[in-house]
Structure formats: structure tokens, C-alpha cells
Amino acid sequence: MHNATIKSLSAELAAGRLSSVEVTRHFLRRINTLSKIYNCFITVDEEKSLAAAGAADALRAAGRAQPLTGIPIAQKDIFCAKGWLTTCGSRMLSNFVSPYDAHVVERLDAAGAVNIGKTNMDEFAMGSSNETSYYGPVRNPWNIETVPGGSSGGSAAAVAARLAPGAIGTDTGGSIRQPAALTGISGLKPTYGVVSRYGMIAFASSLDQGGPMARSAEDLALLLNVLAGFDARDSTSLDRPAEDYTRDLARPIAGLRIGLPKEFFAAGAAPEVEKAVGEAIGHLRKLGCETVEVSLPNMALSVPVYYVLAPAEASSNLARFDGVRYGYRAPEYGDLLEMYKKTRAEGFGAEVKRRILIGTYVLSHGYYDAYYIRAQKLRRLIAQDFSEAFGKCDLIMGPTSPSSAFKLGEKAGDPVQMYLSDIYTIAVNLAGLPGMSIPCGFDSRGLPVGLQVIGNYFGEARMLNAAHQYQLVTDWHDRAPPGIEIQ
Amino acid sequence: MKWEIVIGLEVHAQLNTRSKIFSGAATAFGAAPNTQACGVDVALPGVLPVLNRGAVERAVRFGLAVGATINRHSIFARKNYFYPDLPKGYQISQYEIPVVQGGSITIPAGETGKTIRLTRAHLEEDAGKSLHEDFHGMSGIDLNRAGTPLLEIVSEPDMRSAQEAVAYAKALHSLVRWIDICDGNMQEGSFRCDANVSVRLLGSDTLGTRCEIKNLNSFRFLERAIEHEARRQIEVLENGGSIVQETRLYDPDRDATRSMRTKEDAHDYRYFPDPDLLPLEVSGAWIEEIRSSMPALPQVKRERFVTLCGVTPYDAAVLTSSRELADYFEEAARGADERTAKQCANWITGNLNARLNDEGLEITQARIAAGQLRGLVDRIVDGTISGKIAKDVFDAMWAGEGDADRIISVRGLRQISDSGEIGKIVDQVIAANAQQVADYRAGKDKAFNSLVGQVMKATKGKANPRQVNEILRKKLSG
Numbered sequence: 001m002h003n004a005t006i007k008s009l010s011a012e013l014a015a016g017r018l019s020s021v022e023v024t025r026h027f028l029r030r031i032n033t034l035s036k037i038y039n040c041f042i043t044v045d046e047e048k049s050l051a052a053a054g055a056a057d058a059l060r061a062a063g064r065a066q067p068l069t070g071i072p073i074a075q076k077d078i079f080c081a082k083g084w085l086t087t088c089g090s091r092m093l094s095n096f097v098s099p100y101d102a103h104v105v106e107r108l109d110a111a112g113a114v115n116i117g118k119t120n121m122d123e124f125a126m127g128s129s130n131e132t133s134y135y136g137p138v139r140n141p142w143n144i145e146t147v148p149g150g151s152s153g154g155s156a157a158a159v160a161a162r163l164a165p166g167a168i169g170t171d172t173g174g175s176i177r178q179p180a181a182l183t184g185i186s187g188l189k190p191t192y193g194v195v196s197r198y199g200m201i202a203f204a205s206s207l208d209q210g211g212p213m214a215r216s217a218e219d220l221a222l223l224l225n226v227l228a229g230f231d232a233r234d235s236t237s238l239d240r241p242a243e244d245y246t247r248d249l250a251r252p253i254a255g256l257r258i259g260l261p262k263e264f265f266a267a268g269a270a271p272e273v274e275k276a277v278g279e280a281i282g283h284l285r286k287l288g289c290e291t292v293e294v295s296l297p298n299m300a301l302s303v304p305v306y307y308v309l310a311p312a313e314a315s316s317n318l319a320r321f322d323g324v325r326y327g328y329r330a331p332e333y334g335d336l337l338e339m340y341k342k343t344r345a346e347g348f349g350a351e352v353k354r355r356i357l358i359g360t361y362v363l364s365h366g367y368y369d370a371y372y373i374r375a376q377k378l379r380r381l382i383a384q385d386f387s388e389a390f391g392k393c394d395l396i397m398g399p400t401s402p403s404s405a406f407k408l409g410e411k412a413g414d415p416v417q418m419y420l421s422d423i424y425t426i427a428v429n430l431a432g433l434p435g436m437s438i439p440c441g442f443d444s445r446g447l448p449v450g451l452q453v454i455g456n457y458f459g460e461a462r463m464l465n466a467a468h469q470y471q472l473v474t475d476w477h478d479r480a481p482p483g484i485e486i487q
Numbered sequence: 488m489k490w491e492i493v494i495g496l497e498v499h500a501q502l503n504t505r506s507k508i509f510s511g512a513a514t515a516f517g518a519a520p521n522t523q524a525c526g527v528d529v530a531l532p533g534v535l536p537v538l539n540r541g542a543v544e545r546a547v548r549f550g551l552a553v554g555a556t557i558n559r560h561s562i563f564a565r566k567n568y569f570y571p572d573l574p575k576g577y578q579i580s581q582y583e584i585p586v587v588q589g590g591s592i593t594i595p596a597g598e599t600g601k602t603i604r605l606t607r608a609h610l611e612e613d614a615g616k617s618l619h620e621d622f623h624g625m626s627g628i629d630l631n632r633a634g635t636p637l638l639e640i641v642s643e644p645d646m647r648s649a650q651e652a653v654a655y656a657k658a659l660h661s662l663v664r665w666i667d668i669c670d671g672n673m674q675e676g677s678f679r680c681d682a683n684v685s686v687r688l689l690g691s692d693t694l695g696t697r698c699e700i701k702n703l704n705s706f707r708f709l710e711r712a713i714e715h716e717a718r719r720q721i722e723v724l725e726n727g728g729s730i731v732q733e734t735r736l737y738d739p740d741r742d743a744t745r746s747m748r749t750k751e752d753a754h755d756y757r758y759f760p761d762p763d764l765l766p767l768e769v770s771g772a773w774i775e776e777i778r779s780s781m782p783a784l785p786q787v788k789r790e791r792f793v794t795l796c797g798v799t800p801y802d803a804a805v806l807t808s809s810r811e812l813a814d815y816f817e818e819a820a821r822g823a824d825e826r827t828a829k830q831c832a833n834w835i836t837g838n839l840n841a842r843l844n845d846e847g848l849e850i851t852q853a854r855i856a857a858g859q860l861r862g863l864v865d866r867i868v869d870g871t872i873s874g875k876i877a878k879d880v881f882d883a884m885w886a887g888e889g890d891a892d893r894i895i896s897v898r899g900l901r902q903i904s905d906s907g908e909i910g911k912i913v914d915q916v917i918a919a920n921a922q923q924v925a926d927y928r929a930g931k932d933k934a935f936n937s938l939v940g941q942v943m944k945a946t947k948g949k950a951n952p953r954q955v956n957e958i959l960r961k962k963l964s965g
Contacts (some may be wrong), residue, residue, distance in 0.1 A: 061745075078531045100526055102533060199533040206762035234535050235764050262853065270629050313762055319576020320530040324628065338570055363567070363757035372759060 001026050003480060006071055006219040009165055013070045015369020020060070020070025024053035024114050027072045031117060031163050033102040033486045038139045038148075041076045042159040043085045052114040059112045067222050069112030074164035075197045077118040078125055079210070080199040081105045088201045089121040089133040090091045092321045092328045092347035102211050103177075103231045104168060111226045116164050119154030119335065121213035123349045124318065125203040127151050128421045131412050132351040138441060139408070141481035142447050146405035149179030150422075155213050156183040161484050166214040166223055169392055170200060171212055172207045172402035174400075174425025175304055180213055181400035181450020186467065187213040188220045191457050192432035196231030202317040203359035205236075205431040206415045216477050217467035219436060221245040224460060237287040240389075240458075248263035248465040254288025258465060259393030261296045264424060269402040270375065276441030276449040280470065284397075294389035294396065295444055298381045302427035303419055308362050308375035309430075315359025321347065354415065392458045395466055399424055400450035424452055434460050438467045439476035448476070461485040488725065492717045494652045494682055495606075495644035498659055498667040499637045501613070501677040502545045508636035509579060510610050516675045520618075524630035528615075535763050538563075542636040545668035546586045546610050546778045547769060549638060552666050552784055553605055555590025557774055563610075563764045567757045572615035572628050580639075582758045585609030585696070586767060587638075592662065594654040595804045603655050604643040611637050632676075638668070644683065644694060649713035653706050656680055657808070665785055665810045673704050680709050684716045686724065687708050695720070696730040700744055700931045716744050728846035731923060733925040788813050790965075796820060796828035805836045815845040818857035819864070830864045838881055855884050865892040876900050876948055879944030904951045906958065912950070913958050916941045927963055935959070 001023065004012070012018040028046050035041045049072070056070035080086050080098035082105075087093045101109065108115070122132040130153030131140040138153040140146040141161040148157040156179035159167050169176040171189035180187030190209045193212040202208060212223030225246065230239040258281065265274065275432030281291060323329035323343030332340030348356070362371035389396060401421055412417040428435040433454055440451035451470075455463040471477050510527035527534045549556045564582035573649060587608035593600045614634040618627035640659060647654045661679055663669040671678050680703040683694035700716055703709040710897045715737075720730050734753075735744040760766075785807040792803040806816045816835055820828040839860065843853060863884065867877050872895060880894055895901055903909060917924055926934035942955045 004902060080531070086532070087810055088532065096532065098532075100531070197533075201532040202763075204762075233537060235537055236762075312759060316567050316757070316759070317578050319567060319569065320574060321534070322569060322571075324571045325529055325574060326531070336571065360757065363759055365755045365757075368757075368759070 002030060002165075004165065004220055005216050006068070006165045007216070009071055010067050010222070011169075013199045014065065014437045017259060018092060020053040020056040020114060021050060023070060024049050024072050024116065027116055027164060030486060033407075034161055034163060034205045034484065038141055038161055038163075039136050039137055040154040040161065041074070041117040042087055042089070042120050042154070045084065048083070049114055052109075056114055061414055066111050068108070068226055070114065072116035073108055073167065073223070074113045074116050074119045074155055074158045074167035075105065075108075076121050076152050076167070077122060077456065078170050078201045079105050080354055081115060081118070081166065081390050081477060084115070084118055086118065086201070087134070088125070089135060090136040090348065090352070093135065094328060096327050097289050100199065103196035103233065104227050106201060107226050107229065108168070111438055113226070113246065119152070119158055119167060119325055121154050122175075123352050123428075124149035124201070124314070124377060124469060125151040125170055125172055126314070126351050126355055126449075128178055128418050129406070129408075129411065130154065131408065134349060137408055140405045140447075141484060142184060143445070144245045146407055146447065147182065149182035149245050149401070149405065151175040151179075152213065153179045156180055156185055156187065159183070159185045159213055159215060159416040160481055161383070162480065165431075166212060166219055168210060168223070168227065169318065170203075170208055170210045170433075171425075172203050172209075172424040173429050176211050176213060177425050177450065177452060178401045179421060180437040181452075182405040182438075182448065184448030184476065185213060185215055185479070186217055186220055186438045187211065188224065188436040188460065188463070189257050189316070189428070189434060190224065190460055191238075191434045192227060192429075193236050194228045194389060194434075194458070195459070196229070196234040196237045198225060198231050198233040200238075202313075204313040206313060206316060207306075208371070209429070216471055217436075217464050218246070218249055220436070221249060221461075221464045221468075222405050224381060224464075224472070236375045241462060242479060244462050245464055248461045249468040252288070252468050253284070253469045256284075256289045256395065257393040258284060258289050259294035259396040260291055260295050261299065261389065261396060261398060263299045264398030269399045270404070270443070272443035273399050273403060276443070277397075277451055280440035280451045283474065284466070284470060287473065288482050289466075290458050292393050294392055295391060296385040296427065298378060298385050298408075299427050301378050302382055302430055303423055305375045305378045305430060306422075306426045307358065307419060309379065311355040311359030312363050312372055312422040313359070315356045315363065318348075318352070322349070336417075351415070379430045382427050386427070386431045386454075394456075395459070395463060396454040398452050400452040401425075404443045404445070404447035404449055428454055433457060434463060436467060438470065439479070440474075441476055442479075446456070488722050490686045491645045491689045491691070492648060492716075493685045493694060494646040494649075494713060496642045496646070496652060496656060497683070498640045498656065499613075499679045499681075500640060500659075500663045502542050502636040502638055502668055503670050504539055504541040504636055506539060506541075507634035508542045508610065510541050510634050514635050516672075518546055518631055520627070520629035520631060522631065523632060524615075528574065528630050528634045530576075530759065532744045536565070536579060536761070538767065539636060539765060542585045543586065543767065543769065544777055544858070545636075546608060546638050547774060548668055548781060549608055549640070549663065549667050550587035550590060551774070551778050551781060552662060553587075553592055555605060555608070556588045557769055558588055559769050559771070560582055560584065561609075561767045561768065561769075563761045564758045565761045568754050570614065571626065572617045572630070572633070574615065574630060575635055578612060578614065579764070580611035581609035581759055586769065592658050594651065594658045595801075596651060596654065599851065601655030603645045606641040606643055608638050608640045611639055611772070613637050631797065644685070644697075644884040646734045649710045649717070652682060652713055653710045656706060656709055661859055662785065666781065667810075679704055680711055682709065682716075684713055684720070685730070696732050696733065698730065698744075699734045701734060701747065702737050706961055708737060708739050711742055712744060715742060719744070729847065743939060752929060765954055782810065785810075791831070793814070794833065796823075797825040798829060798832040800931070802832045802836045805840070806832060809850065815850050815853070815857045821861075823861070826862055827861075827868050830868060831861060834860055834864060834881075842885060854887065855881070859890055866891050868954045870902060870904060870951065871895060871904050872900055873948070873952055876902065887922065900949060902951050902953060903946055903949050906954060909946075909950050909954050909958055910962075912942055912945050913955070913962055916945065916960060924963065935963075938963075
């Protein structure tokens with residue numbers, strides 16, 4: 001049952017061969033046994049999940065089932081879910097039970113999906129390895145000595161280990177795509193503004209975007225159908241007609257023009273990554289796609305630009321965690337200033353503090369123009385590069401991550417090395433474009449490699465179409481990590 | 488040495504929207520603590536601001552009223568600092584590009600008035616309140632006020648005395664109520680002033696170092712604080728010292744200002760555009776829609792009152808100090824000739840205003856309706872009663888005895904304008920006051936007034952005073 005996709009589980013439920021309670025129990029049992037190994041979940045609440053499953057079965061009995069009704073979906077612990085502990089992977093929110101639902105949580109509930117648990121993540125989504133979590137690192141199901149990527153590492157590992165058929169994550173600089181690549185699953189970051197950020201705890205507001213994580217492109221489309229949509233509570237949410245993201249899945253992709261940025265292939269990705277990506281492109285050519293070389297001349301600047309803008313926004317977004325109204329408060333303090341200092345010193349981890357410091361610095365009087373303003377200008381140039389490239393192609397493809405999963409602790413002491421693991425993904429967030437990662441092979445250590453597919457604004461359906469067609473003729477996405485079967 | 492005081496004001500006007508500037512919570516004053524604060528106001532993790540269109544509309548209304556430029560494109564920024572009653576750790580405020588830029592306000596001064604230029608007016612949110620009593624050594628936080636919409640109106644340093652500053656603040660106070668964007672309630676903090684004060688030698692054209700005085704929640708405090716602060720600065724300079732740029736707090740109990748913080752320990756607010764809000768776009772069509780819904784402005788009415796009704800510029804300024812007062816005058820003077828209109832103006836700015844002040848009432852609470860006041864004025868103008876009797880009638884009307892005509896007839900107050908009748912009484916008075924008559928004839932004018940008084944007394948004030956004067960003079964000289 002746990003090897004089934006959302007699509008096939010949905011069909012089983014629709015045919016009455018399975019109930020949501022049975023499916024949910026099955027996944028809960030797997031989580032109980034395996035989550036100890038992978039540490040994917042921060043909170044599991046069997047009672048709540050089973051109640052939701054019961055409600056989903058009732059919905060179905062009443063003839064009001066939708067495709068996701070009764071399907072267990074894991075939620076990154078960055079999404080506020082009413083009555084659930086919502087920690088954002090931080091000690092700061094280790095006691096925070098959300099009094100409200102995020103927009104995407106509302107939408108999943110309305111579709112009858114079952115919240116199967118809240119997944120582990122890098123603290124406040126700041127990290128590329130899931131090692132910054134207050135709740136300990138997540139382990140990659142393909143090799144538990146390696147990281148699952150981050151920051152949506154818990155969601156990625158849960159889907160890879162078949163602890164949930166699908167999950168939701170967030171992506172600020174690659175936090176859906178990079179862990180998807182490192183755990184051999186599919187993940188999509190939509191165009192900025194397609195998925196409401198309401199109730200998604202902010203890291204860098206102008207870059208954050210929620211999105212689906214699942215095993216196949218087809219499942220991503222089903223999830224995105226539920227997640228996407230206008231929300232008046234988010235001023236950056238885009239008011240546009242609803243789309244059916246499954247509509248183009250079956251379309252042949254002959255004639256599709258794939259842009260290959262020369263900078264992606266000169267940036268020093270691991271040879272085995274380049275090889276797998278090259279083979280995937282070859283596959284797509286066989287399906288009739290054309291390839292064209294494009295250039296993103298300012299891509300090299302995307303990492304420094306990102307590490308000015310994202311920390312700047314984060315330093316302000318995280319100011320609300322002050323111990324006054326909710327969340328962690330230091331137990332002992334003499335006065336207000338000391339309460340602030342101790343609360344934030346004890347409540348935040350090292351990486352979060354590093355970024356708050358960077359952000360505070362770049363916004364400071366006398367440095368603002370040199371850093372923040374300049375970074376904003378470069379951000380526009382990076383977006384312009386993409387718009388020129390899309391004049392020549394329909395989709396852009398390349399590696400998602402320069403390497404496959406690295407060892408736990410390998411980069412933890414070297415932030416710059418860690419930051420460079422997002423070199424291929426960050427520019428997409430800066431431009432606000434949709435991007436996805438799908439599995440395209442394995443390296444010699446048996447670790448998955450991801451192919452990144454970047455679309456033009458609102459190009460999700462086309463991206464999903466190409467990915468689905470590729471997945472029809474390959475089986476990388478069906479491969480399961482070893483050791484996930486239980487008695 | 489002769490010193491000149493230079494003053495600029497920053498006024499925070501609370502906009503009278505029903506809900507907050509970035510959330511749907513109510514803005515009503517006086518609710519139990521933290522009952523009017525939703526998730527956005529409390530700054531729960533994950534919540535986002537959504538701009539209240541009504542707040543923008545009010546800002547535009549203000550901009551149009553002061554002849555300012557309405558920026559079609561303006562930006563909300565974050566002003567970052569930590570304080571327990573600032574839930575997000577930043578205040579959302581327009582910084583580099585405000586919605587309203589420039590404009591001016593004319594204050595009563597000299598013959599033609601004085602124009603005070605405005606720098607800008609921008610939208611921002613208010614913070615909550617820290618409560619320091621009753622919490623056993625801790626502080627309480629009330630977030631009801633957090634997120635209340637404010638329009639911060641910044642003037643150029645164009646005022647030269649505390650009196651001018653007060654006149655400007657009053658003109659602004661009247662205007663925001665006139666265009667119905669702020670209730671102007673200073674006790675509840677709906678209209679708050681900060682003053683930037685500096686002094687310089689008269690004739691100098693460079694500005695001195697300024698101090699900002701905060702917490703001026705009445706016109707009286709504003710005036711006293713500026714006067715005190717200017718005196719303090721002059722004293723420092725005359726003793727060879729120099730002024731340190733700082734923020735000072737006015738303490739009304741001690742009538743003094745004290746230092747809050749100097750420039751050195753000023754915050755670095757790390758302003759940057761709020762990524763949760765799109766730039767504010769105000770279309771030309773929207774501006775026109777707002778313009779067409781605006782009431783006639785005070786300066787327009789003021790001129791109309793002077794040129795069409797013959798009201799003095801001073802009375803016109805008083806009558807246009809609030810929209811309700813101007814409405815009252817217009818209703819009273821509807822269809823009136825110039826003399827009647829002028830009398831209406833006199834009665835409103837004189838007796839009526841005095842009575843309202845005595846009883847602490849607003850014009851809308853006046854116990855005499857505009858039409859009733861006109862009824863009284865008509866009887867004065869047509870000579871039915873004298874101005875003196877009219878005061879008694881006014882009092883009776885205020886006491887609820889009915890319209891002027893009814894009171895005049897019930898109390899028999901109709902003026903005696905019959906020359907024969909007055910003549911008889913004059914004769915009696917002359918006969919009974921031989922000494923005063925002699926004094927008058929000896930050239931003592933005072934004696935004449937006394938005789939007039941005797942006649943008026945004998946007629947219980949009902950004799951037409953003009954006729955009494957004429958007849959008495961004639962008879963005495965005869």
C-alpha cells in the first residue's frame with residue numbers, strides 16, 4: 001500500500017477497496033516504526049489523523065470525495081495548523097500550538113486530505129541539510145549517514161521512506177527542490193504568488209513559496225490543484241483563474257524546446273550528477289524535445305545576492321520572536337533587555353543567529369545602499385536573464401544540486417560550502433519563477449540525483465507535462481530506498 | 488540678543504476607519520485589554536498584513552484638502568525596533584515615498600493669515616500600550632491600539648511662535664474633522680503632536696539645533712512646552728552652551744521638558760520596503776472619485792461667508808473652525824440678507840459659543856437649533872426686541888421655553904417703539920431726576936447715560952434704545 005502513488009491510492013479509495021482509516025493506520029504504523037530512524041516527524045498525533053481519516057471516509061460515503069480525500073499528507077512544521085504544535089524546527093516555538101490554520105492547511109482540509117504529521121525541518125527553514133533543526137537532524141532514507149537536504153528535509157525523507165504518499169514543503173532558495181533531489185522524490189516550487197503564504201511562518205517573504213512534494217509529477221499536479229489559489233489574506237497572492245494542473249500531463253512533448261544554461265554546466269557539479277542530468281536530457285531528446293543553449297550570465301551572483309536579501313528579510317521577520325506573547329521565554333532575567341537577550345540567545349540556534357546578524361548588518365545605516373539596494377538591482381538583472389532565456393526555449397533544465405546527498409556534519413562547519421549547495425536553485429526564487437526537481441538517476445554510491453526543470457511564470461502545467469512524460473519512460477521515481485519494509 | 492523661535496510639528500491623526508490598517512480587528516476606543524487584537528495584531532507566526540483601503544482613501548482626502556501631491560505610487564517600509572508593545576518587532580510605515588507630499592495650511596495671523604507648508608503626510612500603524620500599574624512588578628501589554636491607522640502629518644519649520652504652532656495645530660485639528668478622517672479626540676489620543684523646536688538669532692537664515700518634544704496631548708501643553716523649551720534653549724545659548732539634538736518629553740505636572748534620548752543613542756531603524764505588501768498604487772480615477780465626494784473646504788466657506796454674508800474675517804474663521812459650526816451658521820443664515828446673516832454670525836460666535844463653552848457642549852448638542860436662533864435674530868433686525876432683551880430671550884430659549892416669538896409674547900417683551908409712550912416716560916424721568924438733568928446741562932455726559940438707564944428701567948428694558956436717546960436729548964435741549 002505504501003508504495004502506491006497518491007493517484008493510485010485515490011483510485012483504491014474511490015473504488016471502495018480501501019478506506020482512509022485503513023490507509024492512515026498503515027502509514028501511522030510505518031511512522032511509529034521508522035521515524036525513529038529517519039527523524040522525519042516532529043509531531044505525530046494518531047488521534048487527530050484518524051479522526052480526519054474518519055471524516056474523509058464519511059465525506060466519501062456522502063458522495064463528496066475529491067481526488068485527495070482520505071489521502072495522508074505530511075506537513076512541514078512551518079505551516080500553522082490549528083491545535084497542532086507548530087515549531088518551525090526551533091526551540092523558540094517548541095511550545096507553540098497554533099490557534100489557526102494556514103491557507104494551504106485549510107485547502108488540504110477542505111479537500112479531505114489527512115494531516116499525517118508535522119515534519120522536521122531546518123530551523124526557520126534556514127539550512128540545506130536539515131542539520132539546524134532543534135529536533136535533531138533528519139537522515140536520508142537512501143543512506144542514513146547522509147543528509148536528506150533541506151530545509152524541507154523531513155517532508156522529503158517521509159515521502160522517500162514511504163511514510164506518507166505526499167507532503168507539503170516550502171522553498172525560499174531551493175528548500176523543496178534540493179531535498180527532493182537528494183532523496184529521489186519529486187518536488188515543485190510554484191511561481192511566487194500562486195500559493196498563499198498566509199499561515200506559513202515567514203523566513204524571507206519575497207522568496208518564500210509553499211509547494212507539493214510527492215513521488216511523481218502526476219501526484220504533484222494533484223496536490224498543486226489543491227494548494228494553489230488566490231487568498232485575500234496574502235497581499236502577494238495572485239488573483240488569477242484556477243488552473244487544472246493535470247490538464248496537460250498526457251500531452252506529447254515532441255517539439256518542446258529545452259534551454260540548457262551554459263553556466264549550469266560549467267559551475268562544477270559533481271561528474272556523476274552531470275552524467276545523470278545529461279542522460280535525462282538525452283531521454284527527453286528521444287521524446288522529441290529540442291535543446292538549445294541559453295545563458296544566465298548573472299547566475300553566479302545569485303548566491304551572494306540571496307545571502308543579502310534573505311537574511312535582511314529574515315532579521316525583521318524573526319523579530320516577533322521576543323518572548324513577550326508566545327513561544328519560548330528565558331526562565332530567568334533581570335529586566336526587559338535581559339529577557340530579550342536571553343530569550344533570543346537560548347531560543348534560536350547558531351544558523352538562525354548567523355542570518356539575523358547578517359541581515360541586521362546589511363540593513364544598517366551606512367550599509368543599506370551598498371548591500372540591500374545593490375542586491376535588489378542584481379535581483380532584477382537575474383530575472384531579466386531568465387526572461388531573455390525564455391525567449392529561446394520553453395523550459396530550462398539542469399542539475400538541482402551540485403552533488404548528491406553529503407554526509408551528516410560534512411558541511412556543517414562551513415556555511416559558505418553549505419550555501420553553495422543551493423547554487424542552481426536560488427536564482428529561480430530570486431526571479432519568482434516556478435522550479436521543480438525530479439529523480440533522474442543515481443550516483444555510484446546509490447544516492448539519487450535530481451533533474452531541475454524551470455518554467456516561465458505560470459508554466460507549472462508545462463513543467464508537469466514534461467516531467468510526467470519523462471516519468472512514463474523512466475522508473476527512477478519508482479525506486480524505493482533499501483530497508484523501508486517493516487513487518 | 489534677540490532670538491527667533493523656529494517650530495515644525497509632527498501630528499499623528501488617528502484615521503476613523505472601523506477596522507485597523509492591516510487587519511480586520513475593530514478600532515473602537517475603550518474596550519477591555521486585548522479584546523480588539525486579532526492574530527495579525529498580535530503578530531502570530533505566519534500572519535500577513537492586508538492594507539485597509541479606507542485608510543488610503545482618508546489619506547488622499549487629506550492630501551486633496553491641503554493641495555498636496557498625491558503620489559500614485561508609494562511604499563510601505565518596516566521600521567525595526569524592539570519594544571514589548573510593538574508585536575512584530577517593526578512598525579509598518581511609509582518612509583521614502585509617502586502617499587501625500589507637500590501642500591499647505593493657512594492659519595489666522597495678521598491681516599491675510601500665514602501659510603504653513605507641509606512636508607508630507609504618510610500612513611502608518613500605531614503600536615499597542617504598555618501598562619505599568621497593577622501587575623506586581625511586571626508590565627501589562629494591551630494590543631487593542633496596535634495596528635490602528637495613523638496619518639503622520641509633518642510640517643516644514645515655518646512657525647515662529649508657540650501661538651503660531653497652536654494656531655496651526657488647531658487649523659489641522661479642525662481640518663481633519665472637517666473632512667471626516669479623524670475624530671480629533673485628544674484625550675483618547677486620536678490627535679497627537681510632537682514639536683521640533685530650535686532657536687536662532689533674529690535675522691539668521693540658518694536653522695539652530697533642534698529638539699523634538701513628545702507627548703503633547705493638548706493645545707495648552709503644546710503652547711507651554713514650546714515656550715518652556717525655547718526659554719531653555721535660549722538660556723543654554725546665552726550662557727555660552729550649545730544645544731544637543733535630542734528627544735525630550737513634556738511633563739505637564741512639572742511644566743518642564745526632560746531628555747528622553749540624544750541623537751547618539753537614537754535607534755538605527757533599519758528601514759526597508761515591507762516585502763509582505765505591494766507598492767500602494769492610487770489611480771487617477773480613484774483620486775477623482777475621492778475629490779468629487781469631498782465637502783466644501785473651510786477656506787472656501789470662509790471666503791464665502793466674508794464676501795456673501797459680510798461676516799468679519801475673524802468671525803468667518805471661528806465659524807469655519809468646524810464643519811458642524813459652519814453648517815449651523817449656514818442653516819441659521821439661509822436666505823438671509825447681509826444684516827441678518829451678520830447678526831447670526833455675531834450670535835453664534837458670541838453668546839452661543841460662550842454658552843457651549845460654559846457647559847462643555849459641542850455645537851451639535853446646542854439647546855437652540857439653528858432655525859430657532861434665526862427666529863431670534865429676525866426679531867432683533869425687525870425691531871421687535873432690542874439686543875439687550877434678546878439676551879433674555881436667548882436664555883429662555885436655551886432653557887427650553889420655546890421659540891423667540893412665543894417667549895416675546897408670553898413675557899410681553901415686545902419693544903416699545905411708540906414715540907408718544909416713550910415721551911411720557913421720559914418726561915416722568917426728567918421730572919424725578921432734577922439733579923442729573925442739571926448735571927447734564929452743566930456738561931456732564933455721564934448724567935445722560937444715567938437718565939437713559941432710568942428710562943430703560945421704567946420700561947423694563949423694552950423701550951427702543953435708539954428712540955430713548957433721541958427723545959431724551961431733544962427734551963433736555965428743549
